[in-house]
Amino acid sequence: MLSTQVVIIGGGATGAGILRDLSMRGVKAILVERGDLGCGTSSRFHGLLHSGARYALKDHSAAVECINENKILRKIGKHCVEPISSIFIKTPQDDDEYEQNWLKACEKAGISTDPIELSRLFEMEPKLSRKIQAAYMCPGAAIDSFRMLWQIFDSATQYGAKTLTYTEVIGIDTKKGKVEGVTVVNKYTNEIKKIACDYLISAAGPWCGRVAALADMHMSVKPSKGSLITFNHRLCTNVIHRLHKPSDADIFVPHGTATILGTTSIDTHPDDNTTSQEEVKSMLQIGKETFEDLEDYRILRVFAGCRPLYSEGLDSGRNTSRDFVAIDHQRDGLEGFISVCGGKFTTHRLMAQKVCDLICPRLGNFSKCTTDTVPLVEDTDIYLKRRGRRIFPSYALDLTMSRQGNKRFLQIVNSMEKDKEKAEVVCECENVTRAEIEVVANESTTHSISDIRRRTRLGMGTCQGTFCTYRAVGAVHKLGKAWTNNTQLLFKDFLEARWKGIRPVMYGNQMKDVELTRGIYEVSLNINHHDFKS
Amino acid sequence: MDKKVVIIGGGIAGLFASCICATKGYETTLLSYGTGALTVAGGIIDLYGYDANGNLVLDPLAHIKTLKEPHPYAKIGVKNVELAVKAFLALTHNANYEYLGDAHSNQLVPTAIGTFKPSCLTPKTIDTSLFNQAKHICVVGFELLKDFFPNLVCENLQKIFGDTKEVSSVTIGLPLKSGVEYRDVSALDIARLLETNLGYLNFKEQLKPHVKEDTLFVLPPVLGEEPNYDLIDVLSIELSSNFVEVSAIPPSVTGLRLENLLIHEATRLGVDIVEKAKVVESDVQRRHCNEVYTYYAGRKKAYRADEFILATGGVFGGGLISKLGRMYEPIFNIEINVPQNQQDWSYPYLFTGKPQPFATYGIEVDKSLRPIDYRKNLLLDNVRIIGRGLAGYDFCFEKSGNGVAIASAFHAAMQV
Known part of the structure; x- marks a missing residue:
């Protein structure tokens, strides 16, 4: 039987942060995740590194936490942050009084708000509506959550942490009012096993209520769904916020060549990640106040995630506090079980620190937290980069280095040097090479093309998998892994996962892409049928 | 005076219709903008592969006879579909690039993932009967060729044939330039x-050691760019083996060959092909179209004709424009009847075992392929719709894309 000091449930930002923090303090920990790392809320948001300005007026302490963590993540996770700024714009629909109070609140929280002359604003962001009346520059940025999570787990692993993906907790084992361990089942092998532990931390986000229920505990989680729209264009250079009380569809975050607009706030159940046409329409309508010709841009897809809001009262949605809570279930008579819920991606590290500060002394560990100063990955190796430059296809070099870190990058360069065909770009939209796909496919945590996608961005660009699915399946099939055998299933799984986000916005140019996808996979390759010849 | 026909759209439907019109002696003009879907979909003619329940159809023509409106085949009529197939076969025969097959049987064409798909007419480079007599199947890949995986094809073919045939694969290295400054290699x-000569000799010599008794080499579509059978003929003789190309992902070389062939034929028959001619609007009075207008480089040009054939394709080709909750044809401003709610356009799964609703959206027509409104009133008396713009069928699901294209093209051309 596996045995450890702490079991963490949930492979999102909260769980990852706690895992790394514990491991760096020398506490033995195992994290279990029922799906893939970061497949829940932590990858289903704007990818916004908050400056805190959005919360300055309503929640001073949250704003202070945001600006501090913003500075820390830019340092320790620089490969994951696109170091741009965020601009708060005031449209005619936004309240004058709010603007003045907001400026004071930002100053109090230590968040810079540099006014921008309108003429300069439209030079910087030419697509913005000319009706905008005022603009302020704040230190927000774009953050790649997939990449950051992957790096946190890599770092934690180096400190001795263990991670089990596709492993769902089906029971919490207790004895005499104390947690003794968990019972888990593996999705692929159906194998059931027990993990003994001294302490159990549930970081299951919107699923916290369900996990607590396994031990007959109550957690009042109110999942609030937020939908987001990905445009196939970089609409702005910087993050664009509306200068008003936080509301729907008031943030645009540019990521590489795309822009994400969000969100909505709808009470629902934790597994709901659907987006309705009403949500899309209403977000476009509001978004047009920021970018007037918004409807002319091609939408790539929509996606949605559930905020794990915790509320003991009747509040829901945007009225609920966005702060995090750590509930020690000792209050309900069970020792050794904490549920951590709420919070934001930007402040996940601080949440982890607070939780670890709370439980480490109980485990007899009095080490200090160091996650705020130690970078997630080591710096890029210049000599390795030079080697890579000789063989890498044009744009892929920097992207691959920051996605994969030195260790995997070395394997990738070695593989290309041995066989130049490995330098072939499989995903042209996101510049993913065959060598990179093979290295990631060989990781023990990879079980599907979607897993590769989250680690490389394969299939996340303009073609949404139309061309690269065929190539990726061809490439992984060569590796002869158990999961790469049924190629028809690999094709379908990946294309259906892409389809899910396209379906609610299948019009305009995106519909052309769907027709092309069907033309290739259904007409030319006939993946829908099995007509045996013999 | 000769009748004047203007055909809008240079895909397979427009090109084939222009050949028929020219043969009939009409003064024919083809306005094309960009290229059609032939280079995407491949130069094989799917007539009708699967019924509405997804069952394989053995005799396409017999099944087409049972189809009901609004399916375009039901409007065209089974007789005309048969005549269209014959006209297409005759055209390819006369151009020395004859197609195999007949409207009464489906062939199983190998694909680039080692499955088979039903199709009706194929070029000689895809002679599916060769699978029956082959003892050894050898899948041929090429170094640096990005979009073909011989191992994958080989393994899936072996699964299908089991012990009945021996399937292997080989990868050929050709003198292709690659590296940081070169682009990817396609079929x-x-x-x-x-x-x-250099390429051919290299290829032949490397294949030679893999020739066994009754060997069938399965290749990506690489047997020449031009619509002729020179390469396959000489290879088959010199290596005493057979060769078959697979249905692959774009760019489709078999489709390109057919496109070249149709362009040669149309030109030979005197069709005036105008390229970069984007038709943007029309002059319609009392349901009669007098002129259509192209707009290019700041200049508007009118094309007057007695009859017009619209072959601009569906959403993919730009013949139909889709918006949130709306779809329309932009040249004649024909509104397509579509659900207001985008969710009703499709099913939760893309590959779902039944036709997708959105794929069937298109222009409603009468039996002469002229557009009608939802009350069945004639909208235009001298404009005929052919190819993907037609409503009432999901060509991806039933495998009927090029079939509807040539049948509607033939039918429209015979009507004008």
């Missing part, structure tokens, strides 16, 4: 290279 590059 088209290899097809061009094999048409040179």
Whole structure:
């Protein structure tokens, strides 16, 4: 039987942060995740590194936490942050009084708000509506959550942490009012096993209520769904916020060549990640106040995630506090079980620190937290980069280095040097090479093309998998892994996962892409049928 | 005076219709903008592969006879579909690039993932009967060719044939330039290279050791860029083996060959092909179209005719424009009847075992392929719709894309 000091449930930002923090303090920990790392809320948001300005007026302490963590993540996770700024714009629909109070609140929280002359604003962001009346520059940025999570787990692993993906907790084992361990089942092998532990931390986000229920505990989680729209264009250079009380569809975050607009706030159940046409329409309508010709841009897809809001009262949605809570279930008579819920991606590290500060002394560990100063990955190796430059296809070099870190990058360069065909770009939209796909496919945590996608961005660009699915399946099939055998299933799984986000916005140019996808996979390759010849 | 026909759209439907119109002696003009879907979909003619329940159809023509409106085949009529197939076969025969097959049987064409798909008419480079007599199947890949995986094809074919045939694979290295400054290699590059002496000899010599008794080589579509059978004929003799190309992902070399063939034929027959001619609007009075207008480089040009044939394709080709909750044809401003709610356009799964609703959206027509409104009133008396713009069928699901294209093209051309 596996045995450890702490079991963490949930492979999102909260769980990852706690895992790394514990491991760096020398506490033995195992994290279990029922799906893939970061497949829940932590990858289903704007990818916004908050400056805190959005919360300055309503929640001073949250704003202070945001600006501090913003500075820390830019340092320790620089490969994951696109170091741009965020601009708060005031449209005619936004309240004058709010603007003045907001400026004071930002100053109090230590968040810079540099006014921008309108003429300069439209030079910087030419697509913005000319009706905008005022603009302020704040230190927000774009953050790649997939990449950051992957790096946190890599770092934690180096400190001795263990991670089990596709492993769902089906029971919490207790004895005499104390947690003794968990019972888990593996999705692929159906194998059931027990993990003994001294302490159990549930970081299951919107699923916290369900996990607590396994031990007959109550957690009042109110999942609030937020939908987001990905445009196939970089609409702005910087993050664009509306200068008003936080509301729907008031943030645009540019990521590489795309822009994400969000969100909505709808009470629902934790597994709901659907987006309705009403949500899309209403977000476009509001978004047009920021970018007037918004409807002319091609939408790539929509996606949605559930905020794990915790509320003991009747509040829901945007009225609920966005702060995090750590509930020690000792209050309900069970020792050794904490549920951590709420919070934001930007402040996940601080949440982890607070939780670890709370439980480490109980485990007899009095080490200090160091996650705020130690970078997630080591710096890029210049000599390795030079080697890579000789063989890498044009744009892929920097992207691959920051996605994969030195260790995997070395394997990738070695593989290309041995066989130049490995330098072939499989995903042209996101510049993913065959060598990179093979290295990631060989990781023990990879079980599907979607897993590769989250680690490389394969299939996340303009073609949404139309061309690269065929190539990726061809490439992984060569590796002869158990999961790469049924190629028809690999094709379908990946294309259906892409389809899910396209379906609610299948019009305009995106519909052309769907027709092309069907033309290739259904007409030319006939993946829908099995007509045996013999 | 000769009747004047203007055909809008240079895909397979427009090109084939222009050949028929020209043969009939009409003064024919083809306005094309960009290229059609032939280079995407491949130069094989799917007539009707699967019924509405997804069951394989053995005799396409017999099944077409049972189809009901609004399916375009039901409007065209089974007789005309048969005549269209015959006209297409005759055209390819006369151009020395004859197609195999007949409207009464489906062939099973191998694909680039080692499955088979039903199709009706194929070029000689995809002679599916060769699978029956082959003892050894050898899947041929090429170094540097990006979009073909011989191992994958080989393994899936072996699963299908089991013990009845021996399937292997081989990878050929050709003198192709690659590296940091070169672009990716596609099947088209290899097809061009094999048409040179250097490429051909390299290829032949490397294949030689793999020739066994009754060997069938399965290849990506690389047997030449031009619509002729020179390469396959000489290879078959010199290596005493058979060759078959697979249905692959774009760029489709087999489709390109057919496109070249149709352009040669149309030109030979005197069709005036105008390229970069984007038709943007029309002059319609009392349901009669007098002129259509192209707009290019700041200049508007009118094309007057007695009859017009619209072959601009569906959403993919730009013949139909889709918006949130709306779809329309932009040249004649024909509104397409579609659900207001985008969710009703499709099913939760893309590959779902039944036709997708959105794929069937298109222009409603009468039996002469002229557009009608939802009350069945005639909208235009001298405009005929052919190819993907037609409503009432999901060509991806039933495998009928090029079939509807040539049948509607033939039918429209015979009507004008």
